[in-house]
Amino acid sequence: MSAQVSIGDFAVMTSLSRKALRHYHEIGILEPAHIDAHTGYRFYDTSQVDHAHIIRRFRSLGMSIPDIKALLSTDDPATRTEIITTHLEQMEMQLQQTRDTVGALRELLSPVHTPAFVAVRHEPALAVWSIGATVEASEIDIWFAATLMKLWDAVAIATRAPSTVVPGGLYDRELFLESRGRATLFVPAPHSVEPPEGVRAEVLPPAEFAVLTHPGGHEGIDRSYAALGTYANEHLISHQGPIREHYFGGTPSAPTQFTATEICWPIFSTTPAPQ
Incomplete structure (x- = not known):
């Protein structure tokens, strides 16, 4: 009662x-x-x-x-279960974000270490399909995902087969310095095919780079950038050209799910380029 x-x-x-x-x-x-x-x-x-x-x-x-x-x-058990399950999934996502943040903060307590392996590499001229734009640093993730998908689609239509190309990006120093600058995504150009509308055919010039492979995508990549930049300035002669990245492991269905990101820091060559 x-x-x-x-x-x-x-x-x-x-x-x-x-x-x-x-x-x-x-x-x-x-x-x-x-x-x-x-x-x-x-x-x-x-x-x-x-x-x-x-x-x-x-x-x-x-x-x-x-x-x-x-x-x-609601008295519907299925509806209640759905509401509670959705909230649990949100909590798990927030928990993982907290763990990632804690890990990043702990990493910041240690100084930037000299990278385990930096390669000095000559990149030859490369014919590519590219899409470029002047973007705000705060909006680059959205632009990146949409542009990369557009390039994947263009290559898939042109080749009529699943693409195994490794896409890349070029980023002018102004994007880092002023939080606004030129960014370009590219893929190696399919042979004897004209690019679709909105995609440019161009040839990237040969260049020298100090190269460091960062595991995964862009999560925590600032530390890898710091390590590579330190190495390039302490052991080599840094060049002020655009930073280049190569993205490994993405697929047409998950174009931004990378297993590794190769960071290429431009340097002045001290030896003749290979012929």
Whole structure:
């Protein structure tokens, strides 16, 4: 048998403050069983305790008010399961992001180390299909994904077969220095085929690079850039040309899921280029 209790007793029973109870009343997810018309005092039913506990528990787990409202307003077990499962997946994603952030912060406590292996390499002239644009550094990830997909599609249509090409990128120093500059993505040009509209055919000139392979995509790549730049300036002669990257492991269905990113830092050659 249930009973009506004061807001004070209900607060003790549910660990919800007066302020929280008033807020949940105002937004319609936990309304009092009775409000005294003369005093305005709120009274709750003891049968509402479980309801209140559900709200408090899920709020403590970061579930949004709309999701809690949807959870409490449905009697369908499948709908409830879907809401809770979606929230759990969001929590797992946030947990992984926190772990990644903690790992990155711990790494920052150590100085940049000299990379284990830096290759000095001559890149010959290369015929490519490319798409370039002047982009803001804050928007480059969106531009990168869309442009890379467009290049994958262009090559797939031209060759009529799954592409095994290794795409690359060129990034002017202004993009790093001013947070806005020229970026170009490219793929080796298919033989004897004209590029589609919006894709440019060009030849990248030969160049000398100090090369470091960074595992994965762009996560944590700033540390690899720092290590490679340190090496290039301490042991070689750095050139102010664009930075070049090569992307390994992507596929047409997941073009930005790289297994490795090759960073190519331009340098002045101290030996004749191979013939």
